[in-house]
Amino acid sequence: NPPVEPAVAPSLGRIRKIAVLGAGVMGAQIAAHCVNAGFPVLLYDLPAQGADRSAVARKAVTGLARLNPAPLALPALARHIEPLNYDEHLDRLHECDLVIEAIAERLDWKEQLYRLILPALGPRATLASNTSGLSLGALSASLPEDIQPRFCGVHFFNPPRYMPLVELIPGPRTAPELLDRLETFLVAGLGKRVVRAKDTPNFIGNRIGVFGIMAAMVEADRHGLTYDMVDELTGKRLGRAKSGTFRTADVVGLDTLAHVMRTMQDGLPDDPFHPAFATPPVLAELLRNGALGQKAGAGFYRKA
Ligand code: NAD
Structure with missing residues (x-):
């Protein structure tokens, strides 16, 4: 394939609020780490059956105390993570400058979720996937052209509170400025050490x-x-x-x-x-x- 020119970044603002999509093993802990670093988080997951439609994300927040005791006591932690579901609260995604997708490691499910959330993504927001090693090229190809420059991989390691390494992986059209800005945020904002990886299966x-x-x-x-x-x-x-x-x-x-x-x-x-x-x-x-x-x-x- 001919090389794809990386696109020019749209004007990017500061990262003040973060959304995490998926409240599983990684999503809940990434959310906790962000809150501990001072960033409020909207934590999304699929609606649970029955009346309490944010139950999955809520359960994940409660589980954080056991899984990953944080400097913030659980009630304080929970105050800064809002457990939400996509069908009732999707419009609130607009509030977030950075959206970290951390749902199951299936290309088709991730693509499907992107289609669902894109209409609510803020015009300057970054969309980043915590994929362990799926092709950023394939994921990016499923996105509209104007979103591709604002999309990349941001791979935290488990447990994200203790593991300093984060791999930053560009898609074929990720704007270089976006990577620079995210690296600054990950290092200065979340205390991580960043390695830039190529888009190869499972990265490094x-x-x-x-x-x-x-x-x-x-x-x-x-x-x-x-x-x-x-x-x-x-x-x-x-x-x-x-x-x-x-x-x-x-x-x-x-x-x-x-x-x-x-x-x-x-x-x-x-x-x-x-x-x-x-x-x-x-x-x-x-x-x-x-x-x-x-x-x-x-x-x-x-x-x-
Ligand atoms: P998990 O199984 O613990 O959680 C997955 C979450 O995705 C669940 O909350 C589930 O409700 C949600 N989900 C499943 N199907 C969905 C769909 N179709 N649409 C929307 N949401 C859906 O998984 P995890 O271990 O947290 O992994 C999440 C991502 O992070 C994966 O891409 C994985 O490869 C990556 N990752 C995992 C680890 C790890 O050690 N587990 C480490 C680094 C990166």
């Missing part, structure tokens, strides 16, 4: 990290090692107290991890390591049984 961190996780899972199975043993070896003994292979998988979410693996399977067909990108059988079996990791109360460990 997950291309390396997920490959390591897959290899460890397959080898553990082959050699009959227990999850504890592998976690001791790949966690504490490597100086990573909380991040052994299987515990990390549970914290990430096994469905999300499987989606991230699929990005490598589908996106790198000619890679010499491609045969090693197959979903490890032990992971596939847990998924078949509905064990999605910590968020579901069952994964490699019962109570991760």
Whole structure:
């Protein structure tokens, strides 16, 4: 394909208010981190069944106290995160200068959500995806031309409060000024360290990290090692107290991890390591049984 010229940025204002779309493992914690850094947040999720239509996002805010004790006490935290749903509160998106999409790692679902929210996006707002490794080019192609310069990837690592790294990934038409402005915000506003990555499957961190996780899972199975043993070896003994292979998988979410693996399977067909990108059988079996990791109360460990 011929190279696409990056577009010129529309006039960009200061980031004062943030919307996070998706109140799951990452969305809720990104929202908490932003509030702790002094930015009010609108936290959106799908409407729950029944009367309380913002229940999903509200539950996520309550869950933050357990998941990620923050400097702000929960009532204070909750005051600055508004749990909303798309069908009743979409127009409020207009208030936000930065919209961080953090819904499930499926290209078609993200595209569908963008179609829903675009009419409510402010004329100067930035739209950024927290995708773990989907193609920014593909996501960008689903957006109207005037939005593409204001769209990019902003990939936080889990848990976002403690992990300093954020990958900033341009789409083919992202305005360079937008990346500069977002980098300044992430560093000065949220205290992060930014690495600019290219739009390749799973970018940098997950291309390396997920490959390591897959290899460890397959080898553990082959050699009959227990999850504890592998976690001791790949966690504490490597100086990573909380991040052994299987515990990390549970914290990430096994469905999300499987989606991230699929990005490598589908996106790198000619890679010499491609045969090693197959979903490890032990992971596939847990998924078949509905064990999605910590968020579901069952994964490699019962109570991760
Ligand atoms: P999650 O499964 O915990 O939450 C996903 C959220 O998306 C849920 O709240 C769900 O209600 C919502 N959702 C699902 N389908 C939807 C749809 N069709 N429309 C609107 N909302 C929908 O997922 P997560 O782990 O928070 O991951 C979210 C994003 O962040 C993904 O792109 C993932 O790859 C990325 N990410 C995850 C991690 C991690 O460790 N889990 C780390 C970095 C980036």
